Amino acid sequence: MTVEQMYAYAKEKYAKWSIDVEQAMTTLKEIPISIHCWQGDDIGGFEVNKSELSGGIDVTGNYPGKARSPKELRADLEQALSLIPGHHRVNLHALYAETNGEAVDRDELKPAHFKNWVDWAKKMNIGLDFNPTLFSHPKAQNGLTLAHPKEEIRQFWIEHCKKSRKIAAYFGEELGTPSLMNIWIPDGFKDIPSDRLTPRKRLKESLDAIYKETLNQSHVLDAVESKVFGIGSESYVVGSHEFYMGYALKNNKIYLMDTGHYHPTETVSNKISSMLLFSDVVALHVSRPVRWDSDHVVILDDELKEIAIEIIRNDAIDKVKIGLDFFDASINRIAAWTMGTRNMVKALLYALLMPHDLLKRYQDEGNYTARLALLEEFKTYPFGAVWDYYCQQMNVPVGEAWLEQVELYEKNELLIRN
Numbered sequence: 001m002t003v004e005q006m007y008a009y010a011k012e013k014y015a016k017w018s019i020d021v022e023q024a025m026t027t028l029k030e031i032p033i034s035i036h037c038w039q040g041d042d043i044g045g046f047e048v049n050k051s052e053l054s055g056g057i058d059v060t061g062n063y064p065g066k067a068r069s070p071k072e073l074r075a076d077l078e079q080a081l082s083l084i085p086g087h088h089r090v091n092l093h094a095l096y097a098e099t100n101g102e103a104v105d106r107d108e109l110k111p112a113h114f115k116n117w118v119d120w121a122k123k124m125n126i127g128l129d130f131n132p133t134l135f136s137h138p139k140a141q142n143g144l145t146l147a148h149p150k151e152e153i154r155q156f157w158i159e160h161c162k163k164s165r166k167i168a169a170y171f172g173e174e175l176g177t178p179s180l181m182n183i184w185i186p187d188g189f190k191d192i193p194s195d196r197l198t199p200r201k202r203l204k205e206s207l208d209a210i211y212k213e214t215l216n217q218s219h220v221l222d223a224v225e226s227k228v229f230g231i232g233s234e235s236y237v238v239g240s241h242e243f244y245m246g247y248a249l250k251n252n253k254i255y256l257m258d259t260g261h262y263h264p265t266e267t268v269s270n271k272i273s274s275m276l277l278f279s280d281v282v283a284l285h286v287s288r289p290v291r292w293d294s295d296h297v298v299i300l301d302d303e304l305k306e307i308a309i310e311i312i313r314n315d316a317i318d319k320v321k322i323g324l325d326f327f328d329a330s331i332n333r334i335a336a337w338t339m340g341t342r343n344m345v346k347a348l349l350y351a352l353l354m355p356h357d358l359l360k361r362y363q364d365e366g367n368y369t370a371r372l373a374l375l376e377e378f379k380t381y382p383f384g385a386v387w388d389y390y391c392q393q394m395n396v397p398v399g400e401a402w403l404e405q406v407e408l409y410e411k412n413e414l415l416i417r418n
């Protein structure tokens with residue numbers, strides 16, 4: 001059967017439940033995913049005085065072909081974007097600045113250092129998001145930055161974050177779409193702290209200083225990302241869930257939830273609805289923790305589908321900023337981007353093809369039998385046929401055909417890098 005025939009069959013099956021498949025695809029086209037640039041070079045960046053990766057995160061694997069320059073990284077991103085249906089965004093970190101061979105420290109970064117990225121984004125017609133980089137730097141070596149006991153160190157990082165807001169505002173202004181400026185810091189302790197309060201007070205004061213200047217929200221959106229533990233901060237993380245949720249809600253900032261940053265039986269899908277009752281916008285780093293915050297490539301698992309369902313059934317497409325955060329150097333990096341992002345889009349399509357009103361009604365009526373029965377039956381509805389048709393319509397490879405293109409790019413481009 002052809003893609004069109006399979007699609008026609010699927011359309012009929014969904015129509016039985018009054019699900020408009022065409023409308024689902026139209027909606028899907030408008031949902032941007034913020035694709036993290038750092039999968040392409042193992043969070044290395046291109047600073048002149050480059051430091052080793054630090055901050056309690058780790059990239060394992062040594063697959064050949066990692067991007068060695070901004071030019072290569074952009075070419076790799078273009079290759080991945082050509083295999084992913086829809087219109088997406090790219091998320092940068094401060095360590096991807098381009099300084100023309102000059103050593104520019106993080107507290108001195110300027111919008112001009114990201115001009116090439118902006119020119120490229122204009123060419124690609126995509127938005128850019130941004131992150132200050134508070135790791136992989138001599139001033140972050142003991143795992144403390146914005147909560148550091150030394151005023152001088154805190155000031156350095158405060159300045160870096162202020163500069164980062166300006167860079168994000170430049171992205172927003174130039175590209176006509178607000179840039180999400182997300183602060184994540186590694187601060188914490190390996191062992192049991194003797195004072196939990198003071199570092200948190202310091203972090204709160206640092207954030208107040210960073211956000212003192214009001215910037216245009218149509219250019220920059222401020223977000224803060226919590227964490228439960230990292231390598232070397234197993235016992236205590238200053239920017240914990242309660243800390244940042246409290247800070248964001250009180251100060252009108254966006255709370256960013258990374259799916260790898262909670263206790264193993266906690267799920268972000270179960271947090272979105274609560275956050276949406278108290279906040280206009282929430283942000284996500286969709287990742288895949290395996291036993292720890294391992295940042296595996298996102299797969300189409302139950303939690304991914306549940307996150308997508310929460311976004312769709314709560315009418316929250318414009319309220320949830322979806323970003324990705326994984327880094328795997330044991331497989332082809334372009335394949336990692338392609339799979340992870342296609343899976344996020346797939347999960348959203350899956351969620352768009354469900355009878356949410358009916359399922360909500362069953363719940364209110366106490367008909368839990370029908371609720372469970374339908375939730376289960378829809379798992380084997382022919383959503384794959386709609387996905388294939390969507391890919392075809394969006395001029396990207398159908399099914400596993402994208403893999404051949406990645407293999408070709410690997411042969412012609414990646415394997416000649418060393």
Ligand SMILES: C[C@H](O)[C@H](O)[C@@H](O)C(=O)CO
Binds near residue numbers: 184227285325
């Ligand atoms: C590189 C990212 O900023 C980083 O992964 C952060 O978002 C995080 O999730 C740290 O665990």
Ligand SMILES: [Mn+2]
Binds near residue numbers: 225258
């Ligand atoms: Mn993250």
